[in-house]
Amino acid sequence: MAEHTVKAFDEDITRLRGLIAELGGLAELAISQALEAIVTGDEELAREVVERDAKMDALEAEVDAMAVRVLALRAPMADDLREIIAALKIAGVVERIGDYAKNIAKRTGRIEGRSRFEPLTLLPAMGEVAAEMVHDVLTAYAARDPIVAREVIARDAKVDAFYDSIFRNLVSYMVENPATISSAAQLLFVARNIERIGDHATNVAEMVHFAAVGSYPSDIER
Amino acid sequence: MAEHTVKAFDEDITRLRGLIAELGGLAELAISQALEAIVTGDEELAREVVERDAKMDALEAEVDAMAVRVLALRAPMADDLREIIAALKIAGVVERIGDYAKNIAKRTGRIEGRSRFEPLTLLPAMGEVAAEMVHDVLTAYAARDPIVAREVIARDAKVDAFYDSIFRNLVSYMVENPATISSAAQLLFVARNIERIGDHATNVAEMVHFAAVGSYPSDIER
Structure with missing residues (x-):
């Protein structure tokens, strides 16, 4: 490519x-x-969270449209091409992470007697770890840093541990207070959605690692 | 492009x-x-389902690699370019549908006293609708048929109705039989996973519709 094209x-x-x-x-x-x-x-x-999701959908569409334009105009090769494909894929995953957050927000009105649920203190802590994973994996992407990407992947075990603990906690709560099972089931879904956010951040981290060093982190199970 | 390139x-x-x-x-x-x-x-x-998921991951990677190769070698424009991007996206969604099926399969060993659960007759019926949506949306994709795509989108309401019914059924079951809450929670996740499969088939249908007629089906809420 000529220099101005580069x-x-x-x-x-x-x-x-x-x-x-x-x-x-x-x-x-x-x-x-x-x-x-x-x-x-x-x-x-x-409601704010649910409404702002449309903004994320629009941003993903903008990434897609821009990627298509760059592919059409510049017909990039090799590394540049992989860079564009990675951007398309990562935008798709981050948009999906937004969907999980939207799904969590939608359950707000369906939970009764929230002061009684111990997981209500665990869930924000779990969510914080997941949100940090999202933050750090995008830092890793911006800096093309495989070390940070590996750290994100390793941190997913923490999210999974939170999930197991919240699951056990909610099930025993349900057993003791059958009247609140419906609310507790909503909280189970919230925990599950956060766990999936962690999985998606891990997937992005694997893509970043792959883009940076040409291989998936081999010693960490997917 | 020259004829042989086309x-x-x-x-x-x-x-x-x-x-x-x-x-x-x-x-x-x-x-x-x-x-x-x-x-x-x-x-x-x-276990077979879980193991075969690796084959789906490999197929998605093959679609990705081939798309990258086509983009690099042929530098397609306009419709052809959109066709490749659509293939990349659809392969990603179908692979994720496989992940949901794998997640369902993984719960097999965690359900006790299965003969007592009424949803065990509803879940396969719900799964059948979702599997048919996946089948039909790929038919729509192969035939570039927006009519079939719209039918798939409309059918998602059926999957959602199944989900609501199974959710209510399981919650009342939990209330009456607290000892089986843990197993019932697993079945809730199964229902949720099938519901997500329906959502993903709907997303693909929207892409197919868009590719075929240049707009999203406007009278159906996303």
Whole structure:
């Protein structure tokens, strides 16, 4: 490619990466606000999270459209091409993380007697770990840093441990208080959604690792 | 493009579409076998579903690699470019549908006293609707048929109705039989996973519709 074309391509990539950073910021915000809504029962805040999801969908569509334009105009090869494909895939995963946060927020109105549930203190802690994973994996993506990517992958075990603990806790709560089973089931889904957010952050971390060093982290089970 | 290049491109697309059809066939099989394993408690079959998921991951990777190769070699424009991007996205979604089936299969060993659960008759019926959606949306994709795509989207309401009914059923079961709450919670997750499969089939249907007529079906809420 001629030099001016290379520069234009780099600008395109920078713009793409900026859009993905914005998408990631919205995902983090959605996770923490969704859990705040669940814990406090703030349905106004829950509605905000649900409505802002459309902004994430639009950003993903913008990434897609831009990637298609770059592919069409610049017909990049090898590493540059892989970079564009990675951007497409990562945008898709981050948008899905936003969907999980939206699903969490939607349960806000369906939980009764929230002061009695111990998991309501565990869930925000679990959500914080998941939101940090999302934050750090996008830092790893921006810096093309395989070390940070591996740290994110390792941290998924912490999210899984939270999930197991919350699951056991909620089931024993259900056994003791059958009248609240329906609310407890909603909290189970919340825990499950956070666990899936951790999985998706892990998937992105694996893509970042792959893009940086050409292999998947071999000693960590997928 | 010169005529021989056009022919080569068409062959590439045909091969890509063949890989996606194969992926879809495996997803359908995974859904029905996962539910059979859940209903009968057949852990051997469940293991088969889990192991075969690696084959789906490999097929998705093959679609990705082939798409990258086609983009690099042929630098397609406009419709052809969108076709490749659609193949990338659809392969990703179908692979994720396989993940949901794997998640269902993994719960096989965690359900006790299965003969007592009424949802064990509803879940396979629900799974059948979801598997049919996956089958039909890939038919719609192969035939670029927006009518079939719209039918798939409309059918998602049926899956949602199944989910609501199974949720209510399981919660009342939990209330009456607290000792089986843990098993019932597993069945809730199974229902939720099938519901997500329906959502993903709907997403693919929307992509197919978009690719065919250039707009999303407007009268159906996403």
